[in-house]
Amino acid sequence: MTVAALHSWLMTDTPASRRQAATGNAYRALLAILANPAALAGLVIVSLLLVMAALAPLLAGGVSPIAPDLLHRLAPSSAEHWFGTDELGRDIYARVVYGARVTLTIVVLVSIVVAPIGLAVGTLSGYLGGWIDVALMRITDIFLAFPRLVLALAFAAALGPGIENAVIAISLTAWPPYARLARAETATIARSDFIAAVVLQGASTPRILFRHIVPLCLSSVIVRLTLDMAGIILTAAGLGFLGLGAQPPTAEWGAMVSSGREVVLDQWWVATIPGIAIFVVSLGFNLLGDGLRDVFDPKSA
Amino acid sequence: MADMIALDRLSVTFMNRHQPFHAVSEVTFSVAEGETFGIVGESGSGKTTVLKAIAGLVAPTSGTISLAGRAVTAKRSREERKLLQYVFQDPYASLHPRHTVDEALLEPLYIQGIGGAAEKVADAIAAVGLQPQHRFRYPHQLSGGQRQRVALARALILRPPIVLLDEPTSALDVSIQAEILNLFARLRRAYSLTSILVSHDLAVVAHLCERIAVMQLGRVVELLGVEDLRRGAVQQDYSRELLAASQGFFRSPSA
């Protein structure tokens, strides 16, 4: 099937099957994202992150990110070491490339924990109302009251350092805003005629929540999640900086910044390069989130 | 013929910041099987609230509602839901924006555990005058009139004996309104429906209904037959005012 034929199959306004209609819809959304320059830039950056994480060994050219080379410590940029070496002589470029894996792992794990919890709490709260709403929202408030980094630190300290615990710690503090968001959306959606229609058909509450309400909350949650990624990455970097995230010798951008602190004045690249990586990826997610918001909800742009 | 719908002194009061608002007060009427009953009134008359109470979407404060001879409360079982379906006013808000027409029609069949769904959906789409190519469209790809057809298909796919229509054509152009009203007239005959049609438009109600209740401020002001309405044989002042206003603007001789 040629590209042109595929395009018209997807763009048709008389789809012949559910699959055609759904993929057509997704395709239209993708086209809208690509048409938005900010979103496109964000998408490119995030894609690069994915590529870096997937092809790390290839992109690093076979150089190990953890093998020390004490004879060539703190070397500046050269043909052999594009970004120089750190305090143990490890190639910074390789460490940045492999560090993408850690960053991506944290971001994905946090997302798949936080979105479902937030959606579940928020939609239940918004739809059922009453004392369930009050109870769930007070629990949400309690978690919201804690400063994210401090709570993450406390959990990480209690559970012990490591990526998995860092993810748990960040997730525990990141879910409340999604619950609030889902609750607000649900409260509006629940008043709609199409919900009344399905109630009149005899739908059970779980069916209404899963099949009718959650799909409508998804776009706001996805936008919010993408915009939050930057913050999550920074929190993870912060934990890494404090030694509570990925443990050495694993390459992790935050930990790299931390260990580069001591030599920042003379060998600035050791701390700055990973810092730039954090900045670029955060920016990429921000741009993508902005673009997604423009596409999904143009009124709030 | 037995009464399909019977209301006895139905009242619905809402609490608006500790101030009671009597949306419906002591409304009594009944609808025979196969009849189309009209409720006409202006904003604030309570006509939509009456319909919602009959559907179980709003709980009555006092009074009784009987469907097919049995008294019902606001809490309805899944079985009871098959008795009655509803067509909403706003075609732009009554269909789920992320579900295709196909999914919207499959949903009630799935919920009620009715088999042969795919065929029933195809039949329903044809029965309301839509084409097969509309089947997998999303609501935003349909016009207002097409959406109301989908709404009618959805209401009838469970073959309910009772259908309630809340201003089904108020948001539509007059030519589309004609199509939808004609469609409903055909369908009510085909499916032997008992229905209540609510509208602010007296002409629409007179076109489809045999008996009409005029409501104002939550009360039924007058109950009359359509023939009396056409002849202008109305008893109450408000009904007369409503009838006169519906005929258009009359320039009174300079007062």
Next chain:
Amino acid sequence: MSEVLLEVEELDVRFPGRGGVTHAVRSASFTLGRERLGIVGESGSGKSTTGRAILGLIPRPGQVSAKRLSFRGTDLMTLDHAGWLALRGRRISMVMQDPRYSLNPVVKVGEQILETYRLHHRTTVADARRRALAMLEAVRIRDPDLVYHLYPHQLSGGMGQRAMIAMMLIAEPDLLIADEPTSALDVTVQNQVLRILDDLVSKSGMGLIFISHNLTVVSSFCDRVLVMYGGRIVEEVRADMLREARHPYTRALVASAPAIDRPVAELATVIRDPEWLT
């Protein structure tokens, strides 16, 4: 016919969009004297766009072109910003459909009427206030002093529309464009508002363009009716001759509305002929 107020010749309004150009109004031509002209059409017919084009209210990227568009000799196609400021509200006014959205929600009703007057007349605040109150009385608001100090959301639909009419007529314009002025109102209130409008328009001798989708109201209120379809004016007919109209669309439109005094088994529907769009 009386003095010609408005001359419209081959008015065209286009809206370029992602899917191509939407031709909202195509070669519309008509003249208006000191009379009531109704423009009737369904959604998408271009009737509201025509009204807005006359007042220069078509937002970018809409493009307006016309062979001739003039008001009492003033060419509206070449009018500059200062010219529009002098014209709108003062010579030509517009009443819109829903006072909830057309009145400023954070300014008291009376103040809005006062502001309109002072924009066009050099006078003291006290004098303007007196005129605003007089205007509220003229639209038969029973307690003008009270209503003067209310906010739009505190008014009922009918009162809001009357306040809007007061605001739009206080500067005594020569032409009033009313875009669905009674469509958001209950039917009994509609006639009250129409009676007030009728009274004010007759007394001042101003021209009126009444845009609506409601044939019954337009044919009973106006002198002449233009029927629009697909951006074109398909018929121009005297209001009392609507039932003898010649264009098939007009005839179908008239026949498709249910009438209390004329029961039919099935309502006539409009079979749209693509020829009508050429």
